[in-house]
Amino acid sequence: MNLLVGLGAWFLNWLEAVGRAGIFLAQSVLRMPVRFRESIRLLIQQLYAVGVLSLVIVVVSGAFIGMVLALQGYSILSKFGSEEAVGQLLALSLLRELAPVVTALLFAGRAGSSLTAEIGLMKATEQLSSYEMMGVDPLRRIIAPRFIAGVICLPLLSIIFSATGIIGGLLVSVGWLGVHDGAFWSLMQQSVYFDTDIMNGFIKALCFSVVVTWIAVYQGYECVPTSEGIGKATTRTVVLGSLAILALDFVLTAAMFGDF
Amino acid sequence: MVDAYIEVHDLSFYRGDRAIYENVSLTIPKGKVTAVMGPSGTGKTTLLRLIAAQLSPDQGRILVAGEDVHRLSRKDLYKVRKKMGMLFQSGALFSDMSVAENIAFPLEEHTQLSRSKIESIVLDKLHSVGLRGAANLMPSELSGGMARRVALARAIALDPDLVMYDEPFTGQDPISKGVLVKLIRQLNDEANITSVLVSHDVEESLSIADHVCILAGGHVIAEGSPETIQASTDPQVMQFLRGEPDGPVPFHYPETSESQGGPR
Numbered sequence: 001m002n003l004l005v006g007l008g009a010w011f012l013n014w015l016e017a018v019g020r021a022g023i024f025l026a027q028s029v030l031r032m033p034v035r036f037r038e039s040i041r042l043l044i045q046q047l048y049a050v051g052v053l054s055l056v057i058v059v060v061s062g063a064f065i066g067m068v069l070a071l072q073g074y075s076i077l078s079k080f081g082s083e084e085a086v087g088q089l090l091a092l093s094l095l096r097e098l099a100p101v102v103t104a105l106l107f108a109g110r111a112g113s114s115l116t117a118e119i120g121l122m123k124a125t126e127q128l129s130s131y132e133m134m135g136v137d138p139l140r141r142i143i144a145p146r147f148i149a150g151v152i153c154l155p156l157l158s159i160i161f162s163a164t165g166i167i168g169g170l171l172v173s174v175g176w177l178g179v180h181d182g183a184f185w186s187l188m189q190q191s192v193y194f195d196t197d198i199m200n201g202f203i204k205a206l207c208f209s210v211v212v213t214w215i216a217v218y219q220g221y222e223c224v225p226t227s228e229g230i231g232k233a234t235t236r237t238v239v240l241g242s243l244a245i246l247a248l249d250f251v252l253t254a255a256m257f258g259d260f
Numbered sequence: 261m262v263d264a265y266i267e268v269h270d271l272s273f274y275r276g277d278r279a280i281y282e283n284v285s286l287t288i289p290k291g292k293v294t295a296v297m298g299p300s301g302t303g304k305t306t307l308l309r310l311i312a313a314q315l316s317p318d319q320g321r322i323l324v325a326g327e328d329v330h331r332l333s334r335k336d337l338y339k340v341r342k343k344m345g346m347l348f349q350s351g352a353l354f355s356d357m358s359v360a361e362n363i364a365f366p367l368e369e370h371t372q373l374s375r376s377k378i379e380s381i382v383l384d385k386l387h388s389v390g391l392r393g394a395a396n397l398m399p400s401e402l403s404g405g406m407a408r409r410v411a412l413a414r415a416i417a418l419d420p421d422l423v424m425y426d427e428p429f430t431g432q433d434p435i436s437k438g439v440l441v442k443l444i445r446q447l448n449d450e451a452n453i454t455s456v457l458v459s460h461d462v463e464e465s466l467s468i469a470d471h472v473c474i475l476a477g478g479h480v481i482a483e484g485s486p487e488t489i490q491a492s493t494d495p496q497v498m499q500f501l502r503g504e505p506d507g508p509v510p511f512h513y514p515e516t517s518e519s520q521g522g523p524r
C-alpha cells in the first residue's frame with residue numbers, strides 16, 4: 001500500500017514538474033521581443049556559443065564514427081563479396097540513426113551542460129533578479145535566445161555530422177581498403193531517399209534539439225543557486241537529456257520506420 | 261505626519277513551516293534613508309524582495325507609492341520597477357558587458373534616448389560614483405568595492421524614486437565602506453530619493469539613516485530615529501547594537517532531542 005502511495009506521489013510530482021517546465025517553455029518562446037534588432041544580436045551571440053563552438057567535437061566525432069563504421073562494415077560485407085555496399089551502409093546508418101542521436105548526445109554534454117551552468121551561475125550571482133528589478137523579463141532576454149539557438153543549431157550540426165562521417169568512411173573504405181569509389185557513391189545514391197532517410201533524420205534531430213535545449217535552460221533557471229545546486233543541475237541536464245534522446249529515438253523510429 | 265513611500269500592512273511570510281514574518285507592519289518615509297537592521301537570518305533581504313514583488317507574501321499588503329505591488333499585472337509591475345533601483349549584495353553586474361554597457365543597459369531598454377545622450381548619462385553616473393575612468397573595464401577586472409559602486413551607478417541610471425541597498429557594506433574595506441556611506445547619503449539628498457538600506461553594520465547604518473527599523477524573530481522590535489534606537493532600553497535592541505554574544509538572542513543554538521548525543 002505504501003509503495004502505491006509513494007508511486008502515486010512520485011507520479012504527481014513528476015507531472016507537476018513537467019507542467020511547470022511546459023509553462024516555462026511557453027512563456028520563454030511566446031513573449032515577443034521588445035527590440036527586434038537587439039533580439040537578433042542576442043540570437044547570433046548564442047548561435048555562436050551553442051553551435052559554432054560545438055563544431056569541433058561534432059566534426060571530429062563524426063569523422064571517427066564514419067571511419068569505424070567503414071572498417072566494421074567492410075570486414076563483414078567483404079565476407080559476402082559485397083564490400084561496395086559499404087557506402088550504402090554508411091549513409092543509411094548515419095542519416096537515419098547515428099547522426100541525430102550521437103550529435104544530440106554530444107550536444108547535451110557540450111552545449112546543454114554549458115547552458116545550464118551559465119544560467120545557474122547567473123541566478124546564483126543575482127543577475128537574473130537584476131534583470132527583473134530593471135523591468136526586463138529574463139525569460140525573454142536570457143532564456144529565449146538560448147532556446148531558439150539550440151533548436152536551430154542541433155539539426156544543422158547533425159547534417160554536418162553525417163557529412164563528415166561519410167567523408168571519414170570514404171577515406172577508410174576507398175582510400176585505405178580499396179573499395180571502388182564509383183560503386184561506393186552509386187550504391188549510396190541508389191539507396192538513400194530524401195523523404196524517408198534525410199528528412200526523417202532531420203526531423204529526429206529537430207525533436208531532440210527541442211527536448212535537450214528545453215531541459216538545459218529549465219534546469220539552469222530552476223536550479224538551487226549554490227555551487228552544489230549548479231553542479232547537480234548540470235549533471236541532471238546531461239543525464240535527463242541523454243535518456244530523453246534515447247527514449248524519444250525509439251518512439252520516433254517506431255513511428256517513422258515501424259511500418260512492418 | 262510622515263509622508264510614507266512604502267507601507268507594509270500585516271505582512272506574513274513563511275518558508276515552509278518557518279515564519280519569516282508574522283503580522284509585521286512598518287512604513288518607509290518618503291525622501292529619507294531608512295535602515296532596516298537585524299541579526300543575520302531575520303529576513304532583511306526577504307523584505308526587499310517582498311517590496312520589489314520578487315516574492316509574494318502569504319498574508320498582508322505592501323504599498324509602494326500607493327500601489328499594491330502584489331496585485332499588479334506583470335506589465336504594470338515592470339513599469340513600477342522602472343522607478344525602483346536595487347543594489348544587490350553581490351553587485352549582480354552582467355558579466356558579459358563592460359562597466360559602461362552595464363549602466364547603459366536600463367537606459368537602452370526603457371528609453372528612446374540617442375546613443376550619444378546615453379553615453380553622456382553613463383559617464384555622468386560613473387562620475388557620481390567616482391569611477392568615470394573605469395568605463396571600459398569588464399566586471400571581472402573590478403575590485404569588490406568598485407563593483408558595488410558600478411552597481412550603484414546602474415541602479416540610479418533611470419533616476420529612480422526608490423533605491424534599495426542589500427547589505428552594501430558587507431565584505432568592504434574601511435575606505436570602500438566610507439565611500440559607500442558618503443554616496444548613499446549624497447544620492448539621497450541630491451536626487452530626493454527614498455532609500456531603504458538593509459544591513460547589520462550598526463555604525464555605518466546609524467550614521468546615515470534618518471529612520472531605523474530593527475527586525476528580529478519575525479517582528480519589528482524597534483522603530484524610530486537613530487537617536488531613539490540608540491537610547492532604547494529593550495534588551496534585544498541593546499544586545500544587537502552592542503554586539504553582545506549572549507542575551508535574549510542566545511549564543512548557543514537550542515538543543516533538540518535530535519541534536520543530543522553528538523555525532524553518530
